[in-house]
Amino acid sequence: MxxxxxxxxxxxxxxxxxxxxxxxxxxxxxxxxxxxxxxxxxxxxxxxxxxxxxxxxxxxxxxxxxxxxxxxxxxxxxxxxxxxxxxxxxxxxxxxxxxxxxxxxxxxxxxxxxxxxxxxxxxxxxxxxxxxxxxxxxxxxxxxxxxxxxxxxxxxxxxxxxxxxxYISLVYDETQAESGTFTAPETFDGLLDSEFEGDLLCQNPTSSATGQAFLLHTIDAKGEDGYLDYWAQLKDNGVRVLGTWEDSYTAYSNGEAPMVVSYSTDQVYAKESGADLAKHQIRFLNDQGYAxxxxxxxxxxxxxxxxxxxxxxxxxxxxxxxxxxxxxxxxxxxxxxxxxxxxxxxxxxxxxxxxxxxxxxxxxxxxxxxxxxxxxxxx
Incomplete structure (x- = not known):
């Protein structure tokens, strides 16, 4: 990118x-x-x-x-x-x-x-x-x-x-795939795979509490000496950083990308509103969620x-x-x-x-x- x-x-x-x-x-x-x-x-x-x-x-x-x-x-x-x-x-x-x-x-x-x-x-x-x-x-x-x-x-x-x-997690849309079913990666390293280029929406950590929590999770995963290099790799793989959670989730809801950094309770509201749960799948990277x-x-x-x-x-x-x-x-x-x-x-x-x-x-x-x-x- x-x-x-x-x-x-x-x-x-x-x-x-x-x-x-x-x-x-x-x-x-x-x-x-x-x-x-x-x-x-x-x-x-x-x-x-x-x-x-x-x-x-x-x-x-x-x-x-x-x-x-x-x-x-x-x-x-x-x-x-x-x-x-x-x-x-x-x-x-x-x-x-x-x-x-x-x-x-x-x-x-x-x-x-x-x-x-x-x-x-x-x-x-x-x-x-x-x-x-x-x-x-x-x-x-x-x-x-x-x-x-x-x-x-x-x-x-x-x-x-x-x-x-x-708990901060990925929310992903299984239906956003050219063929078959879209499946989010299971690890932070998996987000860097070329097959997920341009697929992630997240928030600016200087203007969003959700974005800051995700940044802290990357620091926990990659260390103080490695998190900036990891973000450089995310950028090279087409991550889109929007200002707020509302901005990124709106873009996700509009089908602009199949993954967004959000909350692991996403399916609760989706179920209540009658939404298709296939569009509200939860992925905990490295089997972790940032509390x-x-x-x-x-x-x-x-x-x-x-x-x-x-x-x-x-x-x-x-x-x-x-x-x-x-x-x-x-x-x-x-x-x-x-x-x-x-x-x-x-x-x-x-x-x-x-x-x-x-x-x-x-x-x-x-x-x-x-x-x-x-x-x-x-x-």
Missing amino acids: KRRTFLKVAGAGGASAMLAGCTGDGGGQQEPTTTTESGDSTTTTNGTTTGGGNQVLTVATYGAFVDAPSSSPGVWLKQEFESEFDATLEWQTPDAGVNYYIERALRGVESDADAYVGLDAQMLVRIDEQLDESLFVPAEGLSNLGDVNEELEFDPQGRAIPYDTG NPEGMAQFADAANPSMAAEFMDFMLRPEVQAEIAVRNVQFPATTTAELPADFAEYAKAPPEAVTFSYERLKGNLSEWTDAWAQEFASK
């Missing part, structure tokens, strides 16, 4: 763009959208009570958690939480994701939110690298904390508590810290964990959630989960992604 073509689809975004939300892109610092219910009482945008006397809990997250076109947990969580607690739950969804709150902290401006939903280890490392004081505080008093799968815990300081996890747990944390300057803790504990309840998993099409973070049979059948877990710890990422993540950008997005 010619360099010009590769760079056109890869883009030239800097690594700082990854400070955006888990499924969103970086953006400007416009005010976030706040979602609440209209009624007789007047709701504040940054206060702690409404005119009706009940408390206001402001929770920041990425947009798809609240308003995904398929299904998303946000509306259901708001209804369930408000039905039990004397509180109004407001969602904030700035386009820039958590970067919006980092910029506020850098300017000495309060966050005006109580909790954040949608952190991962990579984001947490970048936050800590940019701020002298922590944006979040350790979670305290959570009765359901012991139910969290220890293998998914990624914050050694106990601030970000996992609430779900996804990318999402976490929630309380802002250090939360106006309503006690209610934020109540909300986080609520998120870890078995029935809530199961509902989040189904609606967010991810795996639960706790060991107590009972998933519906059809979800458990179509959500694929890898034989082996791979992930980098906070300690492994700290001091290395920016170097790795910057090196990738310099080699493949800056020339």
Whole structure:
């Protein structure tokens, strides 16, 4: 593949763009959208009570958690939480994701939110690298904390508590073959075979959480000294690097390539929407999937810290964990959630989960992604 073509689809975004939300892109610092219910009482945008006397809990997250076109947990969580607690739950969804709150902290401006939903280890490392004081505080008093799968815990300081996890894998379309059935390779090395030239769509690791997870998996597979050479070989074999997961999955859905880097729960949504499962096959390269747990944390300057803790504990309840998993099409973070049979059948877990710890990422993540950008997005 010619360099010009590769760079056109890869883009030239800097690594700082990854400070955006888990499924969103970086953006400007416009005010976030706040979602609440209209009624007789007047709701504040940054206060702690409404005119009706009940408390206001402001929770920041990425947009798809609240308003995904398929299904998303946000509306259901708001209804369930408000039905039990004397509180109004407001969602904030700035386009820039958590970067919006980092910029506020850098300017000495309060966050005006109580909790954040949608952190991962990579984001947490970048936050800590940019701020002298922590944006979040350790979670305290959570009765359901012991139910969290220890293998998914990624914050050694106990601030970000996992609430779900996804596994990054290949999704491929068996029907995209000139003759016979298309079958994805089984290994990272197999992606370099000439028979798969131009067949892979992936995401820019400097602007996509999914793309960054795939980059980290290649570093695990090929080592710090070999991953850039591996990406050079991928480029020579015609890999297309698009900006976001949405960009690449749309291209895949349009039949532009038979393979895309995505999530191993892909068949869950495909089954629900009546899609042909032959177009949604899962491949774990090297029999591995990169685990990318999402976490929630309380802002250090939360106006309503006690209610934020109540909300986080609520998120870890078995029935809530199961509902989040189904609606967010991810795996639960706790060991107590009972998933519906059809979800458990179509959500694929890898034989082996791979992930980098906070300690492994700290001091290395920016170097790795910057090196990738310099080699493949800056020339």
